[in-house]
Amino acid sequence: xxxxxxxxxxxxxxxxxxxxxxxxxxxxxxxxxxxxxxxxxxxxxxxxxxxxxxxxxxxxxxxxxxxxxxxxxxxxxxxxxxxxxxxxxxxxxxxxxxxxxxxxxxxxxxxxxxxxxxxxxxxxxxxxxxxxxxxxxxxxxxxxxxxxxxxxxxxxxxxxxxxxxxxxxxxxxxxxxxxxxxxxxxxxxxxxxxxxxxxxxxxxxxxxxxxxxxxxxxxxxxxxxxxxxxxxxxxxxxxxxxxxxxxxxxxxxxxxxxxxxxxxxxxxxxxxxxxxxxxxxxxxxxxxxxxxxxxxxxxxxxx
Numbered sequence: 099x100x101x102x103x104x105x106x107x108x109x110x111x112x113x114x115x116x117x118x119x120x121x122x123x124x125x126x127x128x129x130x131x132x133x134x135x136x137x138x139x140x141x142x143x144x145x146x147x148x149x150x151x152x153x154x155x156x157x158x159x160x161x162x163x164x165x166x167x168x169x170x171x172x173x174x175x176x177x178x179x180x181x182x183x184x185x186x187x188x189x190x191x192x193x194x195x196x197x198x199x200x201x202x203x204x205x206x207x208x209x210x211x212x213x214x215x216x217x218x219x220x221x222x223x224x225x226x227x228x229x230x231x232x233x234x235x236x237x238x239x240x241x242x243x244x245x246x247x248x249x250x251x252x253x254x255x256x257x258x259x260x261x262x263x264x265x266x267x268x269x270x271x272x273x274x275x276x277x278x279x280x281x282x283x284x285x286x287x288x289x290x291x292x293x294x295x296x297x298x299x300x301x302x303x304x305x306x307x308x309x310x311x312x313x314x315x316x317x318x319x320x321x322x323x324x325x326x327x328x329x330x331x332x333x334x335x336x337x338x339x340x341x342x343x344x345x346x347x348x349x350x351x352x353x354x355x356x357x358x359x360x361x362x363x364x365x366x367x368x369x370x371x372x373x374x375x376x377x378x379x380x381x382x383x384x385x386x387x388x389x390x391x392x393x394x395x396x397x398x399x400x401x
Contacts, residue, residue, distance in 0.1 A: 333368035
């Protein structure tokens, strides 16, 4: 289908802008002309180094993976979340880490807590663990899937049994499986791992440093709140963090209820050395506005 003229114009503008940004990615400084096209977005000041920043690929879907790599470098950090093998070569070209790999999962609803999916998941995760390790990455996302009438205990039994079939291989290859916690109230009805206690119980049963929880701050604020104390008490179980504003899953600024500087300081105080990935959906419709939102979020979280 032919694109409308305004869409084509936006694509041309974006390509022209990002082509000039390559100078800043591969050379010493960005050109003034490129910065002018970005409007108010400027390269970030040097980051403080206490937080390893990342951004989720899907939230910036208007940009190609190459363009997003260029933006990440512009803003002074070096990682993108939820990137699969088809894009790893591009990340390596720009010196950007795949901070949370994906592609082994079936989907978000058919997961490890349901035995009918174990055979397919075991096959896919065994192969994908090798891909992640061979590429030099560490983190691979996984999901509990939906309850479908099962009790929490039944879900734990099934998830433990299934995951034990691949955890040994993950341990040998140095890959960490990270199960994401979702809310089932707003975004993911019937999802099993919709509270930190269930995920922590699964970690205890598996007893492996190669299985952690992806603690999504947005989702857990909706599900249970008490974010900072939960992090302080249970940080050993959390291998990765996602951010977004509540309500709405948009920017983490003062339009929403979470105070991210305090949350990130609490994470840093635990000695956490993994990644904090921005996973908010930017509200501006234009590319420069979306990049400005990301820059603001990185600044907020750079404690």
